[in-house]
Amino acid sequence: MTKSSKLKIFNDPIYGFIRIPDPLIFDLIEDPYFQRLRRISQMGLSYLVFPGAHHTRFHHALGSMHLMMKAVQLLKDKGVDITEEESLSLLIAILLHDIGHGPFSHAMENSLVEGTSHEFISLYFMELLNVKFNGSLTMAIEIFTGSYPKKFLNELVCSQLDMDRLDYLKRDSFYTGVAEGNINAERLITMLNVVDGHLVVEKKGLYPVEKFLMARRFMYWQVYLHKTGLVAEQLLINILRRAKELVKQGVKLNASRALTFFLVNTIDQSKFNETVLTNFALLDDVDIMSAIKEWSAHPDYVLSNLCTRILNRKLLKIKLRDHPINKEKFNKYLDKFRKDKELTEAEAKYFVFQGQIENTVYNHQKQLIRILHKNGNVSDIASVSDDLNLSSLSNKTTKFYLCFPKD
Template structure:
């Protein structure tokens, strides 16, 4: 299908710390960046609570979305252009999907989703297809264009090659966030030779493949991703902050259901807290991280001791401590700790929390399984395609191996205060050591 592609009179650029420049030549892309729904992403952090661990991690979903767009633009314009396997009529579709792939993320992203049982991809689709500025821009391309873009992001599009550029085990999304997150956190783990990977990418009917000569660059990319997950994304201090964040929202939601009289009514949260009201797209778009932090600030002064304490902890970075925990072996200890916390007057629902993190750095093809993943294929000199782990000993060593980590979070300062329940708190400390 051919879409109306209007070009700008002159190229626009965004200065970018990772890619140097983000180039925009298409009117639709420029107009999408200017929509209020896309500008909202400036107010959503890319790494949620990680800024409380790595102080430089203040970058936004806006930064990242532009970065993913730029990587896809370079692949299409500099690598795929003119190759018979690539249909250049899909260019604008691919660029728009890359730019908008994270459009529906809520404040503090995944923590927020867990509390309210949302999926940001549902809201991405709602923004693209709803009565929004984004929808109007996309419809200027063609009436059916918003649906086509939404299908690519939802991975239901028949254009599987386009989908693979944005969502696969070696896609523009991962290539941008690894480098961007490494840059802003100040670590070196996320660095890899993206220039080399882009040069050896080749289009095929259903996915991007990599020339065999680029295998070592891909190995480096996969190991960079592995290290970033365990050194940055799953950092126990960031997880502590996320635990407190989720408990604040759970507590506020429970108080609202119990008809608690807030000193300042949580207007922005009412549809989220109420089981009788549906959260509208308008409600969702009004709630960003600046709004949430406003409520956390004022909730420090609430009469409810749990809500006020948790908010003070988050705002002032007085986080929970953690202990290693094996739920399969230590479930009896957890039950004992719950009982002791109750005796000490500390609510274990909010102050004794097991948090688990899990990652699968690379997987081969497992048809029919949940979260089925297409593997990375290498293009051999004879034209044959070979799955990456069959050629790489490094990748084979980690293929299909899921690593999981469990931590038990608790307020060490509460346990150190021996003004009451001194003996019980001593027992708790002994169990946590």
Template sequence: MEHVGPNNLAVFHAFALPARFAPAAPPTTMEKKQKILNDPVYGFISIPYGVLFDLVEHPYFQRLRNIKQVSLTHYVYPGALHTRFHHALGALHLMQQAVMSLREKGVTIDEEEAEAVMIAILLHDIGHGPFSHTLENTLIDARHEELSLLFMQRLNEELGGKLELAIKVFRGQYEKHFLHQLVSGQLDMDRLDYLNRDSYFTGVAEGVVGSERIIKMLNVVDDRLVVEQKGIYSVERFLTSRRIMYWQVYLHKTVVAAEQMLRLCLQRARALATAGALPWAPPSLAYFLRHHITRRDFYARRNELLDCFAALDDTDISTAVKAWQQHPDPLLSYLSYGLVNRRLFRLEFSDTPFPADYVAGIERTLARSGKVPSNMAAQLIIRGKESNSAYTTQQEEIMICRKDNTVVPMSQLSDFGITPRVFVKYFLCYPKEL
């Protein structure tokens, strides 16, 4: 891959965002204090005018309108076309409810802290790339959480330091630890929203969770977020729903097959670019096909690369894949045609790794089938594994406040019905032409 240097960014200059985004003028005393939106999951929700509204209006955040929340899940559930923009606003709404509920119970959260935790949840996914998790570490070698933090730091500079406290909360560096737990934990506003939202748009009723009741059951003891004992069954329902949604929606075998095909398609395009035969692509995508961008590059040239990344979304990938159906490279055109026309690979799940002779047999059969060029057979067989854990003791546990005011980890309750373990499934993905 060509090394990324400052001069390499010149071709991308027309796609960079403005150096500084001018926030909207504050409303006068006669104007409304908040923007009201109609959300399909919660009904009317509000965005307070001020820094929160300015962030929603920022081009970095508006970009989330063009990034699907659940990637290629619409291949199985046609309604699953909602975006990270929807999810971020929903998580903000739940955070508003959580702050209000905790304050009613006497938990001290001042206005600055309330705004900070709301900013943190609003921007927690701003670093996601096209098709969310699917292309993470495919187009760029960096995790979306790291990019979210870099975006927040950039926005903090643009807005004159108004995100300082939000960044501390996001990173878990603020003295009130429970605020970080509301943003990132095993029972946070992120998970509460995406389960309900993804359930709504997929139509999978098993994912519905009682977010309103769970929020009402939250409290704070010794600076730790706890759930009152009478809310334990709502939490169990939440954990069960999350496990079901992973296997029935996020890790549905057809969804996984489509995502693996998209990854393979982008990897092939990058291999051609590396060999000096870059396939046509929108400039925002072509840049990342030409260059191997790592987290180190983002930290070294933050502003330039964030602008490049912010110009890239689902539409760039979809446009390129549609065009690549006619590409002379047989592997790239074969994968692109399959993605555009839903001619997806078959995927098998197994509790144990697939035997080498079984995989070799599929490769031989595929090579002799005449359906694909024989020299492509090995490249069209994808092996990997997926994992899911409804609840884990390896992270900070959900704490339960019993009626005698003692606090215990949820895993230590005698009637806790969720097994804290990681479930792993191995997969084998290959063309259906067999």
């Protein structure tokens, strides 16, 4: 493989200069699979609510790698045994952890490829890259999947206090202008250590961790699950669903070659292969927005109207409730819109629909955030925190929504 000068520097608005520490990292960033992330938005359609939220998965991947470099060096300085190969593999794992995201990130997950998470697709990408790079990603894949013996390495990549979360909270807070999400990631990293093979936070880092958890709660309810962003994402999902339905009926829709592949073929995890991945790798936000612009003039009322609503930000009205939506109320909105627009019930349900959203800030039944006391004991943060009611944050919060046209 031809190699060029590798040790480049990226100027990041969050952390300043981010250096590329190894030629392999540079080659992975240069690969078309990774370059595609420049065209995948980090926060989907959130820019319809927060105009500055146009940053990409490319930004986030580099930022996460930067924090990982700091974490690795800090742990080494504290005497934690991390070899050079493990260090490089950690950087590769965090760099590629989101490479499997499709257009508009989480907004269209499970839509293009049914019942398939971005983590599954990320792993597929990594396995192909491992072949391309002569097995040099093997350890990174083991760390990513959690099969590597040193569990704390996986916890740095994927846990409730990992480099992924530290970066996206700080980055998304910056680009949305929501100050409540801003965290001191560097401060948190200095509090990390390893005990009995697991990542821990020293007791003096208790309050920064509490702030991190509260910031995550604020960002989810104020930003990630913002009701306007939620209805925009549901419209996007319905656009793709309607397009697939029309294609099955033999209706011709103009779209890019890659998008057409997923409109014509029903793909799930069992059918995911290298051909599917090749087409998936060609997909980005541009394909979707180009199709939406094209379909906004389509004679099918449902498809064209949905597309126009996204383009012109004429979104549906959404009502959020703490309890399930009354069936009679739902039927009232559905029947009125169906009669007004002379649609079938199935067509009207593209515009009048209900659902629910869930969030758990701290899942103590999954991976714990461990606090290291001065006497060497380790305990779950939920049993240590005094100012933060972590028991309530550990409960799943569910909200129910009803969407319908304002007009």
